[in-house]
Amino acid sequence: MSTVMRAEGLGKKYRRRWALSDCTLDVPAGKVVGLVGPNGAGKTTLLNLAVGLLPPTTGSIEVLGGRPADGPEQLARVGFVAQDTPTYAGLTVDEHLRLGAHLNPQWDDAVARDRIDRLGVDPGQRAGRLSGGQRAQLALTLGIAKRPELLILDEPVASLDPLARREFLQDLMEAVAEHELSVILSSHLVSDLERVCDHLIVLVDSRVQVAGDIETLLSTHHLLTGARRDPHTLPGDQQVISASHTDRQSSLLVRSEAPVLDPSWTVTELGLEDLVLAYMSGSKTVDRGRRAALEVLR
Amino acid sequence: MIWLTWRQFRVQAIVVYAALVALAIALALTGGQLADAYRDSAATFLDQIGADRSDQTLYTVGVAVAYAVPAVIGAFWGAPMVARELEAGTHRLVWTQSVTRNRWLATKLGLGMLGAASAGGVAGLAMTWWSKPIDSAVNAGQDSTGTIFDLARLDPAMFGARGIAPIGYAAFAFALGVLAGAVLRRTVPAMAVTLVIYVLIQVAMPFWVRPYLVEPVKTTVAITADNLHGIMGRGPDGPIDRLDVGSELPGAWSLSDHTVDASGAKASSIPTWVTDCLLPPQKDNAEGRADQQACFDRLADQGYRQQVTYQPASHYWALQWRETGVMVTVGLLLVALAFWRLRRLS
Numbered sequence: 001m002s003t004v005m006r007a008e009g010l011g012k013k014y015r016r017r018w019a020l021s022d023c024t025l026d027v028p029a030g031k032v033v034g035l036v037g038p039n040g041a042g043k044t045t046l047l048n049l050a051v052g053l054l055p056p057t058t059g060s061i062e063v064l065g066g067r068p069a070d071g072p073e074q075l076a077r078v079g080f081v082a083q084d085t086p087t088y089a090g091l092t093v094d095e096h097l098r099l100g101a102h103l104n105p106q107w108d109d110a111v112a113r114d115r116i117d118r119l120g121v122d123p124g125q126r127a128g129r130l131s132g133g134q135r136a137q138l139a140l141t142l143g144i145a146k147r148p149e150l151l152i153l154d155e156p157v158a159s160l161d162p163l164a165r166r167e168f169l170q171d172l173m174e175a176v177a178e179h180e181l182s183v184i185l186s187s188h189l190v191s192d193l194e195r196v197c198d199h200l201i202v203l204v205d206s207r208v209q210v211a212g213d214i215e216t217l218l219s220t221h222h223l224l225t226g227a228r229r230d231p232h233t234l235p236g237d238q239q240v241i242s243a244s245h246t247d248r249q250s251s252l253l254v255r256s257e258a259p260v261l262d263p264s265w266t267v268t269e270l271g272l273e274d275l276v277l278a279y280m281s282g283s284k285t286v287d288r289g290r291r292a293a294l295e296v297l298r
Numbered sequence: 299m300i301w302l303t304w305r306q307f308r309v310q311a312i313v314v315y316a317a318l319v320a321l322a323i324a325l326a327l328t329g330g331q332l333a334d335a336y337r338d339s340a341a342t343f344l345d346q347i348g349a350d351r352s353d354q355t356l357y358t359v360g361v362a363v364a365y366a367v368p369a370v371i372g373a374f375w376g377a378p379m380v381a382r383e384l385e386a387g388t389h390r391l392v393w394t395q396s397v398t399r400n401r402w403l404a405t406k407l408g409l410g411m412l413g414a415a416s417a418g419g420v421a422g423l424a425m426t427w428w429s430k431p432i433d434s435a436v437n438a439g440q441d442s443t444g445t446i447f448d449l450a451r452l453d454p455a456m457f458g459a460r461g462i463a464p465i466g467y468a469a470f471a472f473a474l475g476v477l478a479g480a481v482l483r484r485t486v487p488a489m490a491v492t493l494v495i496y497v498l499i500q501v502a503m504p505f506w507v508r509p510y511l512v513e514p515v516k517t518t519v520a521i522t523a524d525n526l527h528g529i530m531g532r533g534p535d536g537p538i539d540r541l542d543v544g545s546e547l548p549g550a551w552s553l554s555d556h557t558v559d560a561s562g563a564k565a566s567s568i569p570t571w572v573t574d575c576l577l578p579p580q581k582d583n584a585e586g587r588a589d590q591q592a593c594f595d596r597l598a599d600q601g602y603r604q605q606v607t608y609q610p611a612s613h614y615w616a617l618q619w620r621e622t623g624v625m626v627t628v629g630l631l632l633v634a635l636a637f638w639r640l641r642r643l644s
Binding site: 048055069071075078079080083084087088091103104106139142 | 299306387393394401
């Protein structure tokens with residue numbers, strides 16, 4: 001299987017507001033995929049659609065070739081760690097593991113017990129009394145010991161302090177290497193994803209702005225600086241993502257498969273964070289450009 | 299799934315069953331004496347126990363518990379079952395394990411329903427067994443005016459706390475609680491709504507449903523010195539509103555009791571001279587009684603009779619079965635709605 005998730009024209013509407021619209025995606029298998037975007041961009045909606053917690057309003061979504069949550073077999077193949085890593089406050093850590101064992105046919109109890117041991121959490125402790133980091137680890141343990149083919153995590157580190165964040169992600173990566181999982185992981189912070197992901201989806205304003213392997217993304221995006229110049233005079237294969245101008249200078253972020261050879265530009269390599277930020281502010285730049293044009297006409 | 303359901307549900311289940319076991323023990327310890335007392339002196343049984351405060355208290359508590367069990371089950375078992383998961387966000391944990399959410403709800407509802415129906419059954423049947431001598435005495439025509447023992451088991455105040463009706467009410471209240479929780483998504487409002495609707499249904503049933511579950515008996519009787527209990531009028535010389543005639547049989551539940559005129563329709567006015575039919579104590583002599591008889595004869599000649607509609611004591615079990623059937627059916631309907639609602643939750 002080369003695709004873990006395929007969406008076509010996928011959209012979700014809550015009452016009047018579209019939380020996700022016209023989402024077409026092909027997420028390759030065997031990767032750690034980062035889903036990044038500002039708060040409210042539709043990340044949680046997309047992931048909830050992928051695990052079948054939500055039904056789509058338009059379009060279709062396929063996960064591992066099946067319809068999300070379509071029967072116990074499909075549920076068993078996809079692990080999910082929901083936003084805020086919910087656990088039963090009144091149940092002990094040990095009871096959570098029993099819950100996992102009772103509700104999942106492929107449950108790997110040895111893996112679960114081993115992880116809890118390594119975390120140094122008392123199995124008799126109620127989940128409601130665990131720290132945020134420990135609770136996230138417990139939720140991750142449930143997701144991993146289920147032995148899914150694909151593990152989906154919705155902002156698992158959002159509420160953790162930097163140290164717990166690092167430990168959680170490190171731990172996740174070890175589990176991924178050990179069990180050969182595909183992973184989709186969302187965050188609003190690029191820095192969280194940069195270290196662990198090899199594929200990225202940028203979601204802004206309920207739309208997918210860009211998706212691809214991080215290496216490819218970095219090699220096809222260039223920051224150009226040079227004398228002030230109208231972006232429309234660029235060659236056709238160079239797509240402008242964002243542009244800023246001073247009186248004498250222009251700096252453009254362009255996407256281009258071919259290297260930029262024009263000697264009038266200084267070409268700089270991009271960091272992932274700059275790239276994502278450019279896409280996040282990209283839609284606003286277009287708006288600003290349009291407004292400027294209107295002012296000129298008037 | 300059964301393990302998880304039991305784990306989340308055991309505290310509430312144990313509390314309800316502990317209360318029921320305590321009631322059952324109290325009833326079991328005293329029920330034997332009650333039956334013995336009835337066997338020894340059946341004719342004066344109600345007067346005898348009417349003087350006993352502890353029997354009265356136990357009877358009252360038993361009735362209260364039998365009415366409270368479905369309410370508690372609806373509010374504390376049913377309402378939190380889905381609502382608490384939605385509030386805590388744990389539905390996102392449990393619905394993404396390898397169990398479909400339909401099976402999740404089916405297991406919870408199945409176990410809950412079983413527990414609710416059994417709890418209702420224990421309460422209703424324990425009360426039935428304990429109250430058997432009281433019901434026999436009431437149905438034989440004894441009364442114990444002013445005490446709770448005066449009420450027949452068909453009386454609206456008693457009907458839902460005895461027999462198999464509590465099974466139907468418990469199943470209904472449980473399903474109602476689950477649905478309220480799934481719709482409102484919050485535990486406390488769901489509990490409140492469940493309680494309010496349960497009480498409204500308990501109050502509405504004897505008015506609008508129970509009288510029609512079995513065809514009531516309708517009879518017309520002559521008004522005589524023996525059966526006329528009282529006259530309801532406005533002021534000494536004002537119009538007469540109605541005559542109170544004790545014409546139904548012992549243990550029966552009276553649905554309507556009114557005077558009809560010669561045409562057979564409900565009498566729009568009752569002649570004011572009917573007050574003469576009541577015998578003042580100072581005229582309790584042969585002459586007075588002759589006047590009284592003349593008065594009743596005059597009433598009969600003019601065509602006034604009393605029409606009584608009632609459910610006789612013999613309809614008790616037919617009414618119990620049908621009311622239980624109604625409540626179970628409504629409960630299953632609410633369950634179907636809960637499954638429909640479940641698909642829309644996230």
